[in-house]
Amino acid sequence: MFSFHATKFCNAFEGGAIVTNDEDLARTLRLMHNFGFAGYDTVVGLGINGKMNEASAAMGLTSLESLDEFIAVNRRNYEQYRRELAGVRGLRVLPFSDSERQNYQYVAVDVDAVECGISRDDVAAVCWAENVLVRRYFFPGCHRMEPYRSSRPVREQVLPVTERAAEQMLTLPTGTAVGPSEVAAVCELLRFVVHRGPEISAALRKQAFDFQTFTNADAAPALARERVLV
Numbered sequence: 001m002f003s004f005h006a007t008k009f010c011n012a013f014e015g016g017a018i019v020t021n022d023e024d025l026a027r028t029l030r031l032m033h034n035f036g037f038a039g040y041d042t043v044v045g046l047g048i049n050g051k052m053n054e055a056s057a058a059m060g061l062t063s064l065e066s067l068d069e070f071i072a073v074n075r076r077n078y079e080q081y082r083r084e085l086a087g088v089r090g091l092r093v094l095p096f097s098d099s100e101r102q103n104y105q106y107v108a109v110d111v112d113a114v115e116c117g118i119s120r121d122d123v124a125a126v127c128w129a130e131n132v133l134v135r136r137y138f139f140p141g142c143h144r145m146e147p148y149r150s151s152r153p154v155r156e157q158v159l160p161v162t163e164r165a166a167e168q169m170l171t172l173p174t175g176t177a178v179g180p181s182e183v184a185a186v187c188e189l190l191r192f193v194v195h196r197g198p199e200i201s202a203a204l205r206k207q208a209f210d211f212q213t214f215t216n217a218d219a220a221p222a223l224a225r226e227r228v229l230v
């Protein structure tokens with residue numbers, strides 16, 4: 001399945017696509033995305049309104065025209081992040097494999113709290129205070145969200161790799177709205193935060209600061225204005 005949501009590499013505002021090599025499944029899906037209509041007034045099964053509208057289709061086509069440009073920009077940003085964050089202790093920009101084709105959409109950084117002297121959440125909080133909207137992608141894991149959290153409770157550490165990634169990963173701003181000077185500024189901020197990690201961490205604790213409250217739409221601007229962090 002592919003998502004064509006506005007935040008994605010190929011953007012049609014909303015929507016997505018399912019691909020399959022199963023003819024029967026393909027037929028069923030085509031019927032389903034139009035209410036199950038098999039003819040003018042014949043419904044042969046359950047369906048939804050999953051039709052793509054013209055505006056979305058047009059937007060999607062412009063996305064396709066620009067794919068190479070998007071890849072080039074994402075790649076340039078990724079390579080700059082790799083260069084400028086190389087050697088920052090505890091921060092590791094996840095490498096893309098050269099043996100595969102990439103769109104370089106996500107610049108994902110692993111924040112090792114012990115080595116950095118500051119947790120991923122605190123790094124994220126400082127970034128937000130500086131209007132650098134990094135994201136904790138993907139946090140929390142599905143198994144920690146409703147309805148699964150309640151309906152299928154899991155023991156601690158049942159998915160240790162997922163848990164670790166959800167706790168340490170940060171994705172950095174990229175895409176065509178982000179250029180070399182923005183990447184440089186983000187890297188400078190990250191180097192500063194890690195350099196002063198324990199100090200900033202302690203300052204945040206003193207103010208009983210937590211990222212969840214901070215990203216709350218009402219609280220963030222006020223906190224950023226007060227420059228409570230650094």
Ligand SMILES: *Cc1c(COP(=O)(O)O)cnc(C)c1O
Binds near residue numbers: 003004005008016
């Ligand atoms: C985009 C995305 C979704 C949501 O896709 P929609 O097309 O908005 O439903 C879900 N999970 C992941 C991992 C995604 O990247």
